[in-house]
Amino acid sequence: MRRNDNSRRRRQDNLFFFPQLDERLVEKGVQALKNKQYVQARDLFEQLHELDADHPQAAYGLSICYVELGEYERAEALTEDMLKRDVGDYFDVLRLHITVLIQKRRYKKVIEMIEAVLEEGDVPPDLEVTFQQLAEFSKVRMEEKTTSEVIQDEGHAPHIGREPRDNIDLSGLSSIDPEQQWLTIQKLQHSLSPEDYPQLEDFLTSDEGDPFIKSIVLKTIKDSGFNGIIRVKKFGDTYELTPEIDILFYEGFSDEVKVKIKEVLASDNPTLCDLAEQIWQHFIVAVYPKPLEPDNTDVWAAACSLYTYQINGIETNQDALIQLLNVFERDVQNAVGLIKRVEESASGKKL
Structure with missing residues (x-):
């Protein structure tokens, strides 16, 4: 639910006798965050959050402080509330919320949230890949959990990492x-x-x-x-x-390749088409900024489609695919080789 005029009027009433108080609190809070003074930043953002619970910078800044100070229960509750009430940038808040869930080892909830978001669509390409990897990571971690970790998954964050830190390791x-x-x-x-x-x-x-x-x-x-x-x-x-x-991750070019992959696979095998798109999305993130040669969307669509067939053990008429997209076999084979090399060396294959 987005902020309405009533919430804005309440905020103005709260700050009526203290003009520009919210701006001063935000400025001081952000500076404290930059200086890694998380306790001070938390106190400042809490003041503003009490005055205006719908203030996006106050809520988001306060959430970050909770994470940095190991107050994961409060961080989870606040980011979950922000998501429900549409406070702040949705994907920034979602990413922070997932961070908290991973810290608490609540992998099942991570998977459920990511799958729901991806199903809705409209996820930025770079975040889509990140979310997919985090979901796969969480699935593996769920399988590896010991009995003690199951207890933690019920809402108790691990003790490690709960103390405030001065810098990132x-x-x-x-x-x-x-x-x-x-x-x-x-x-x-x-x-x-x-x-x-x-x-x-x-x-x-x-x-x-x-x-x-x-x-x-x-x-x-x-x-x-x-x-x-x-x-x-x-x-x-x-x-x-x-x-x-x-421009990161071949934006524009990569979208055209995905369109062509759909043209090749969607009608005959929608499931394989979805997998090919996921492979392509992971590949372009992992391989960047290496130049994609040749600079031909048809070649890369053919290569990704062919690679997807190969790793699933499905026979296909390679010559017909090459003829359909009017590309050279040598170019396609070189592209398949690079996709294979990148996929086997990147994190998605190590989870």
Whole structure:
């Protein structure tokens, strides 16, 4: 439910005797967050939240403070309320809410929420891939849980990580444990500061970093407003990017490929078509910013369709597919080879 005129009038009444109080509280709260002074920031945002429960910055800032201070019960309740009442940016709040659920190891609820959101559609492409991976990650974690973890899943957050921290342990990005990777990313997405950039570039230019995780870090850096040049190494090559102006994940081109995949597969095998689209979406995030050669949407649609057939053990008439899209077999085989290489090295295949 969106804010109405009555809530706006109530807010004006609350602040009538204190002009611009809300602006001052937001400014001080945001600055405290940037300085990682989470207790001070929490107190400031709580003041504003008491005056106006519908103030998006107050509610979102307060939620972040709760997470950083390990107050997961309060963070879950507040973000859930924000989602129900449509306070703040929906996907930002949803991502934070899922972060809290993962911290509490409530994997079943994570899966249910993500599946419902993806079914509704209209999810930004980069978030769609992230949500899909988090859902897969949660499914694996549910299968691995011990009896003690089942107890935690009923609403009790693990003790580890509940103490306030001064900075983010970025070593989690290089962890072989997918849970540590994802939790580090979730923290970065709402707590990234300029002092973290050098460490992040060290991770991005390392030889061992997961290509999919590197791309999510790039997106996080772009969202943080970084306006410089940053380097990333993938598949043996190093690229320089300007996140502020560069278009991520082949936007536009990738959409055209998805349209062509539907033209090839949707009518004969809708299930396979959905899988091919998921593979393509994961691939373009993991492979970015490596140039896609040739720059031909038909080639990549044919390659992704053919790869999807192959990994599912389904025979298909490759020549007919190539003829249908009017592409060269050599180009398609090279593209299939790259998709296979990327998919086997990226995080989606390690969960």
